[in-house]
Amino acid sequence: MKKWIATPAAPAAVGPYSQAVEANGTLYISGQLPIDPKTKTMPAGVREQTVQSLKNIAAILEAAGYTKNDVVKSTVLLADIADFATMNEAYAEFYTDKLPARVAYQVAALPMGALVEIETVAVKG
Known part of the structure; x- marks a missing residue:
C-alpha cells in the first residue's frame, strides 16, 4: 500500500514529484531544498x-507519523564539497542518537542555486 505525504510545514515540491511517499512501512522523502515554507x-x-533542509525533513517525518530516529539513510548533495565540515556540524546537531547511514556528494549544481539538498529514507519499527 502506498500513501502520498504532503504538509504545508515543508516547502511544496518545485517540480512533478511528491514531498514523500510511504510504501510498506518505508518513507521516501524527496530531496529537501533549504526553502523556508513560510517565506x-x-x-x-x-x-x-x-x-x-533538516527542519523540512522533520516536518515531513512528523506529518507521516515518523521521527528522526526512524531515519535509516540520508543522501546529502552539496554544491561544493569544501562545505562538508560546515554541513556536518549542523547535521550532527540534528542527528544525535541512532545515526542513519549517510553519503554526501558534490554535484555540478542544485535547483534554485541551493548550496545543499538532503534526501531521506525512514523505516517504521
Missing part, C-alpha cells in the same frame, strides 16, 4: 541551509 526563501549560508 519561500533560502537562507544564505551552508550551515543555515543544512538546518532548514
Whole structure:
C-alpha cells in the first residue's frame, strides 16, 4: 500500500514529484531544498541551509507519523564539497542518537542555486 505525504510545514515540491511517499512501512522523502515554507526563501549560508533542509525533513517525518530516529539513510548533495565540515556540524546537531547511514556528494549544481539538498529514507519499527 502506498500513501502520498504532503504538509504545508515543508516547502511544496518545485517540480512533478511528491514531498514523500510511504510504501510498506518505508518513507521516501524527496530531496529537501533549504526553502523556508513560510517565506519561500533560502537562507544564505551552508550551515543555515543544512538546518532548514533538516527542519523540512522533520516536518515531513512528523506529518507521516515518523521521527528522526526512524531515519535509516540520508543522501546529502552539496554544491561544493569544501562545505562538508560546515554541513556536518549542523547535521550532527540534528542527528544525535541512532545515526542513519549517510553519503554526501558534490554535484555540478542544485535547483534554485541551493548550496545543499538532503534526501531521506525512514523505516517504521
